[in-house]
Amino acid sequence: MKKLDVPMLSLFRLSFVIMLLCGLLYPLAMTAVAQATMKEKANGSMIYDEDGQAIGSEFIGQSFRQPGFFHGRVSSIVYDGGNSGSENYAPGNLELLDRVNQSLYEWVNINEEIPVAEVPIDLLTNSASGLDPHISPEAAKIQIPRISAERNIDEETLTKLVEKHTEGRNLGIFGTERVNVLQLNLALLEFIE
Amino acid sequence: MVTFLSLAVPVILLLLIAKPFGHYLANIFDYESGKRSIGDKWLLPFEKLVINISGLHTKTQNWKQYLFALMATNTLMIAIVYLIFRLQGVLPLNPEGVASMEASLAFNTAISFMTNTNLQHYSGESGLSYLSQMIGILFMMFAAPATALAVCMAFIRGITGKKLGNFFVDFIRSITRVLLPISIVFGLAFVALGMPQTLGGPVTVETLEGDVQEIAVGPVGSFLAIKQLGNNGGGYFGVNSSHPFENPDGISNMLQIILMFLITASLPLAYGKMSGNVKQGWILCAAMWLMFASFSAVAVSGEYSGNPAMEQLGIGAGQASMEGKEARFTPAESAFYAVTTTATETGAVNNMHDTLTPLSGLVTLANMMLNTVFGGVGAGFMNVIMYAMIAVFLTGLMIGRTPEFLGKKLESSEMKIISVTLLLHPLLILGFSALALATDMGNASITNEGFHGISQVIYEYSSAAANNGSGFEGLDDDTPFWNVTTGIVMYIGRFLPLAAMLAVAHSLLRKKRIPESSGTMRTDEPIFGGLFIMCTLIVGALTFLPALVIGPVAEWVTLYL
Numbered sequence: 001m002k003k004l005d006v007p008m009l010s011l012f013r014l015s016f017v018i019m020l021l022c023g024l025l026y027p028l029a030m031t032a033v034a035q036a037t038m039k040e041k042a043n044g045s046m047i048y049d050e051d052g053q054a055i056g057s058e059f060i061g062q063s064f065r066q067p068g069f070f071h072g073r074v075s076s077i078v079y080d081g082g083n084s085g086s087e088n089y090a091p092g093n094l095e096l097l098d099r100v101n102q103s104l105y106e107w108v109n110i111n112e113e114i115p116v117a118e119v120p121i122d123l124l125t126n127s128a129s130g131l132d133p134h135i136s137p138e139a140a141k142i143q144i145p146r147i148s149a150e151r152n153i154d155e156e157t158l159t160k161l162v163e164k165h166t167e168g169r170n171l172g173i174f175g176t177e178r179v180n181v182l183q184l185n186l187a188l189l190e191f192i193e
Numbered sequence: 194m195v196t197f198l199s200l201a202v203p204v205i206l207l208l209l210i211a212k213p214f215g216h217y218l219a220n221i222f223d224y225e226s227g228k229r230s231i232g233d234k235w236l237l238p239f240e241k242l243v244i245n246i247s248g249l250h251t252k253t254q255n256w257k258q259y260l261f262a263l264m265a266t267n268t269l270m271i272a273i274v275y276l277i278f279r280l281q282g283v284l285p286l287n288p289e290g291v292a293s294m295e296a297s298l299a300f301n302t303a304i305s306f307m308t309n310t311n312l313q314h315y316s317g318e319s320g321l322s323y324l325s326q327m328i329g330i331l332f333m334m335f336a337a338p339a340t341a342l343a344v345c346m347a348f349i350r351g352i353t354g355k356k357l358g359n360f361f362v363d364f365i366r367s368i369t370r371v372l373l374p375i376s377i378v379f380g381l382a383f384v385a386l387g388m389p390q391t392l393g394g395p396v397t398v399e400t401l402e403g404d405v406q407e408i409a410v411g412p413v414g415s416f417l418a419i420k421q422l423g424n425n426g427g428g429y430f431g432v433n434s435s436h437p438f439e440n441p442d443g444i445s446n447m448l449q450i451i452l453m454f455l456i457t458a459s460l461p462l463a464y465g466k467m468s469g470n471v472k473q474g475w476i477l478c479a480a481m482w483l484m485f486a487s488f489s490a491v492a493v494s495g496e497y498s499g500n501p502a503m504e505q506l507g508i509g510a511g512q513a514s515m516e517g518k519e520a521r522f523t524p525a526e527s528a529f530y531a532v533t534t535t536a537t538e539t540g541a542v543n544n545m546h547d548t549l550t551p552l553s554g555l556v557t558l559a560n561m562m563l564n565t566v567f568g569g570v571g572a573g574f575m576n577v578i579m580y581a582m583i584a585v586f587l588t589g590l591m592i593g594r595t596p597e598f599l600g601k602k603l604e605s606s607e608m609k610i611i612s613v614t615l616l617l618h619p620l621l622i623l624g625f626s627a628l629a630l631a632t633d634m635g636n637a638s639i640t641n642e643g644f645h646g647i648s649q650v651i652y653e654y655s656s657a658a659a660n661n662g663s664g665f666e667g668l669d670d671d672t673p674f675w676n677v678t679t680g681i682v683m684y685i686g687r688f689l690p691l692a693a694m695l696a697v698a699h700s701l702l703r704k705k706r707i708p709e710s711s712g713t714m715r716t717d718e719p720i721f722g723g724l725f726i727m728c729t730l731i732v733g734a735l736t737f738l739p740a741l742v743i744g745p746v747a748e749w750v751t752l753y754l
Contacts, residue, residue: 006262007248011269014247014361019273022368022419023332030380030415034390042390044410044438046398054398057408059387059437062400069401073520081408082395083318084432086517088547088667090645091500092752096516100503121499121509125516128435128545134520174199175443175521185401 047182057081061133062182067110068150070135070143070188072181073122074103077130086126100124111146118142134178137166151192161187196525199443200489203450204482207458211478214455215462221370222346222363223467225253225356232370240365253356256699259347260692262360263340267307267688270336274329275303278321287322288394294320297676304680306333308687309341309569311420311427311540311662312653312679314671318409318431323392330427331416338423338456339367341571344691345460348575351698352599353468354706371456372423379452380418386448387441388414413438421452424569426540426662434530434543435519442521446543450530453537457567458482460574468599472717477577480722484566484729485536488556492528495552501752517548528553535560538569540662547641547649547665551749554648555741557663561655563733564618569660572687575694579611582697584728585716594714600706607697614693619736621658621682626651626740634674640667644751648744653679658686 034042045058056062063079064071072079076087089096103124104116120139144158165184169175221230244251254262277284282293294302298314305312306329315321321330343363351357384390389410396408409430416429417439430436440446458478465474497513504510513524522530527544534541535557546557560566565576586603589596596603629635629650639646649665656663657679664670670679715721 006258006265008265008269010248011266014243014249014266015270015273017243017246018336018368019328019332022335022373023328026335026373026376027327027331027412027415028392030377030384031390031392031412033381034384034414038384038390041387042384042414043393044389044391044396044408045387046396054396056398056400056406057396059441060406060408061437062402062406063404064402066402079406081406083409084430084436086432086545086548088545088640088665089516090547090641090667090748091514091516091550092502092643092645092748093641097502097506100506100508104506104508117507117510119508121503121512121515122520124503124508125514125518128517128519128543128548129430129432129437131437132519132521133437136520169195169199170443173195173202173443174447175526176523178521182401189401 047186056182058180058183059133061131064181064185067146069185070140070147070181071123072135073127073132074099074125075130075132076126079131081131084129084131086128086130089126099126111143113145114142133180133182135181137162137177137179140166140179140181140184147188151188153191157191161191196523199447199523199526200493200529203447203454207451207454210455211459212462215459215474216466218371218456218459218463219466221366222350222358224362225350225358236369240362240369243365244361247361249361251359251362254359256351256357256695259357259360260695263344263691264688266360266364267336267340270333271303271307274306274333275299277325277329278302281322281325284322284324286324286327289319289322291319291322297673298671301676301680303329304683305662306330306425306427307337308660308683309337309423309425309538309572310657310660310683310687311425312657312664312683313427313662314676316431326411326416326429331419334419334423334425334427335368335372337425338570339364339372341569341691342367342371342456343571344695345571345574348578348694348698349464349467351695351702352578352601354599354702357698357702372419375422375455376415376418379422379448380415382448383417383445384414386445387438388417388445389438390414410438417449418452421449421539421541422455424453424457424537424539426534428541432545434541435545437519437521440543443526446522446526446530449541449543450533453533453539453541454567456570457537457573460571461577464574464578470599470717473721476717476719476722477581477725480725481567481577483722484726485532488536488560488566489529489532492532492553492556493525495550495556496524496528498550498552500550514548514550517545519543531557532560534663535661536566538564538573538659538661540656542663545666546652546663547667551745551752554665555745555749558648558652558655558741558745559733559737561659561661562618562622562737563729564659565729572660572691575690579614579694579697580729580732581716581725582607582611583615583732584721584724585714587728588724589714592714594712597707597713598701598716600709601701601704602707607700610693610696610700614690615732617689618658618686621686622651622654623740625654625678625682628678629654629674632674634672638669638672638675640669641665644744644747648748651740651744654682657682660687
């Protein structure tokens with residue numbers, strides 16, 4: 001060991017110093033700064049109702065099954081925010097095709113007037129996270145006839161509502177044009193009231 | 194056009210940052226010349242304190258001392274973190290009562306994070322206590338890239354004729370002057386974009402339809418910065434950067450791409466500065482960007498070609514493949530991220546690679562097999578120089594010129610070491626894939642039938658050997674067989690090449706510099722960039738084409754023809 005010139009005890013000490021610096025001090029200091037300056041975001045951008053009760057997070061999708069709400073992406077974990085994940089089906093996997101057929105069946109059940117060929121593909125595919133809060137504006141618009149019939153609101157008003165809640169690309173360049181399903185449904189409820 | 198811009202802007206920004214940042218790296222690691230470095234005034238006293246507390250010295254080391262220092266440090270860290278994982282159930286900071294980790298999984302996870310791989314066979318949200326996340330995972334996410342950056346700098350000093358330097362000085366400077374400051378800035382930026390940064394437990398909410406939803410949060414922002422910057426890639430959440438909290442929008446996505454490239458794309462220019470051969474640095478850089486751009490083009494077009502199996506059901510005609518992708522990223526951004534994460538051996542994913550169309554899957558595999566389109570922090574650049582030396586040697590022999598690199602003759606002693614290192618990578622990938630495919634223990638974990646199942650296996654070992662860490666995540670890999678075999682592959686795939694490259698540096702360091710003559714093959718002209726690309730692709734194709742044919746190529750043929 002003498003020739004190689006490194007006492008074992010020193011390596012232990014070095015490991016613990018770096019462990020304290022990077023493993024404890026760094027995340028704790030960052031948490032303190034973030035909590036002091038950006039409390040709302042640092043706690044998960046929660047959305048609250050009038051009573052101050054948390055009803056969801058801006059970034060985490062929720063499961064919508066009632067025909068009177070706009071629906072989001074397919075989620076094999078049913079939007080369980082304590083977890084995340086999807087089925088990892090390869091493009092040719094037969095179980096993938098079975099699941100898509102199931103979605104098509106459900107679609108026809110509640111949107112009988114809209115042919116399946118016109119359904120945007122994001123409504124028929126599982127997101128990566130299973131928690132995707134967004135859909136494309138097309139995917140929101142194609143649900144308007146159903147919502148209109150269910151809620152007795154004319155289609156033009158709903159189209160305006162969707163357009164109002166369509167977020168553009170970030171800085172006009174990055175990401176997609178998209179609609180946050182939870183916020184759109186919240187706006188829908190607000191409009192009804 | 195806008196979509197093209199969304200991919201071009203990060204690359205342009207990187208091209209602009211690479212030179213100043215590369216020169217900064219050259220400056221802070223050039224301490225053997227006795228010059229003062231940027232940051233000495235503030236950081237040197239602190240770095241000296243760390244050295245003194247540990248009881249280490251800062252004298253220059255020979256290659257064996259350097260190698261021993263890095264191997265001993267890293268192996269000791271693996272042992273410490275292994276113990277933390279095994280005991281996390283009874284240790285403090287465990288509010289959710291996570292159980293202690295099973296032995297083979299702890300073995301795999303400790304090696305995985307120390308080797309900068311970040312394969313995660315544990316389940317993201319529920320496998321680790323807060324203590325393990327912090328002093329186990331986060332600690333190693335700094336220590337692993339710091340180790341590789343240190344060795345890379347010693348290697349560059351060696352082949353440019355300077356003293357090798359001291360591992361501990363390099364290791365500590367990597368953390369204090371590169372990884373930590375950049376992580377602090379980007380970590381806070383990430384929180385501003387929407388990532389949580391809290392030690393509070395999960396939040397329970399009642400949804401609009403009256404369900405109860407639990408929402409996991411945590412110190413995500415600080416984790417993400419070093420995850421991307423250090424080419425670590427292990428996710429805070431199970432689905433990594435496709436989780437909305439781990440990648441909230443197009444801007445965070447773009448910043449993550451920049452962070453993955455930042456160090457590794459600047460190293461050629463740091464090398465150019467340190468070797469005094471600035472042009473060669475640019476040539477290597479350009480060659481890699483060219484390969485990267487071609488690969489990206491293939492992957493992006495692959496995703497926009499959609500899924501013919503779905504189109505046969507009468508849906509999605511003319512639309513891109515969206516299975517396993519997030520709606521806030523364009524399919525182009527998803528494919529581009531996949532190519533970036535495999536080129537830089539990061540392993541972070543913003544979409545599920547198992548669901549990629551066959552051609553994009555092929556590109557991600559090819560990146561990990563070549564392991565030389567940028568590569569991870571430090572380790573990647575040493576691979577690049579290794580391929581550059583092979584290019585010099587092969588073409589030198591073909592045209593009858595003495596193979597020389599930076600004024601030193603490349604001879605059989607160096608080429609022997611390089612050949613062994615070159616063969617190691619395919620041996621690990623193909624050897625272990627064959628083992629897995631030939632045994633029930635391996636086969637039992639495959640979840641996608643047919644040719645794609647073969648890709649799942651090859652992908653896992655490519656990812657382990659290249660220290661990437663992404664996966665075709667359908668593979669059911671938390672079994673003793675996969676934990677132990679990939680653990681071994683990661684360890685050998687990491688440390689043997691590091692040792693070999695230090696040996697090459699040592700061997701060249703002892704040689705006399707010979708003056709340039711008309712017989713010298715120029716390594717700072719575009720033609721050398723071309724030779725480098727040719728050499729990489731030919732060696733890669735000869736080694737891996739058969740495996741790719743029975744995996745993604747066969748899948749493509751069945752799906753599209």
